[in-house]
């Protein structure tokens with residue numbers, strides 16, 4: 001990791017050769033965590049969800065920043081691979097794999113990396129028993145293997161239905177080397193359907209009250225903030241900590257610089273397909289960022305669909321977004337020069353563009369925008 005001065009760090013490249021980068025404000029991440037903690041109270045522990053490379057923010061850096069705040073007691077990933085990346089970077093503490101494990105070699109890998117698997121079916125529990133039997137004597141030191149049981153109360157993705165949870169718990173209790181340390185569910189409609197979520201939480205409460213498991217959890221960001229009864233022993237925020245919900249500070253910015261400027265006459269077509277033509281004599285700037293970096297092609301500007309900020313002014317994207325570049329209309333914005341900073345997500349002067357705004361213009365959700373920022377875009381960390 002190299003310092004480039006004034007507290008800015010880039011993990012992948014010592015300097016930027018192509019002026020397009022993602023900026024991550026780790027201080028904002030920590031202050032979002034404190035704000036989240038204040039809102040949910042002292043009791044529930046926080047599992048910070050860092051799957052999909054911490055929603056595009058960089059899993060290792062986000063996880064380390066969150067753990068160093070002392071506000072987070074465990075991490076959530078979606079796969080053995082994601083957990084292994086954290087372990088190999090020296091991240092300690094419990095890491096729950098939120099996805100179901102398949103096939104059973106992945107259970108062995110989970111044990112070797114000291115990850116906590118999710119059991120979502122009796123078959124899953126059997127795989128864990130089988131994996132435990134195949135451990136080499138030296139690997140038995142890693143036992144007992146903690147695991148969490150996933151109960152489906154209305155998400156319809158993975159998880160056992162309430163009635164069969166008892167049988168799986170009994171099976172796991174009889175499995176040597178395994179300890180069932182948690183039971184959880186997921187609330188898919190916490191943002192938009194209070195009645196559905198409350199009914200789900202009632203069902204879940206009824207199921208877990210008959211079980212004797214130390215850690216019960218159900219809440220993502222929206223559920224934890226909106227439904228106190230969802231907090232149980234632990235909550236699992238992602239979105240709020242990344243500042244992608246109202247009331248929290250965005251952690252991620254996507255920035256680039258003008259690399260080419262030209263004047264075009266009225267009627268000039270811009271980019272593939274000629275879908276955009278200048279309605280007047282125009283000044284067009286080219287930015288070295290495109291759909292290969294994760295800027296959705298759906299933002300292609302046939303009209304004033306989406307814009308970037310240059311010197312605090314909105315400049316509409318014009319013509320199709322290409323793989324590596326896009327064009328913006330800077331007519332009448334006098335201060336624009338080669339090298340001018342362009343903000344696709346983030347703040348410039350008094351204006352800002354959130355991932356949510358970009359998502360709405362592209363017909364998607366902010367999760368997809370930030371997780372879609374590709375690996376070729378260097379992440380630069382501000383501490």
Ligand SMILES: Cc1ncc(COP(=O)(O)O)c(C=O)c1O
Nearest residue numbers: 049098186220221236237238239
């Ligand atoms: C099981 C589970 N818990 C928690 C979260 C975090 O959700 P959010 O980012 O909305 O807080 C996710 C995210 O998809 C998830 O799949």
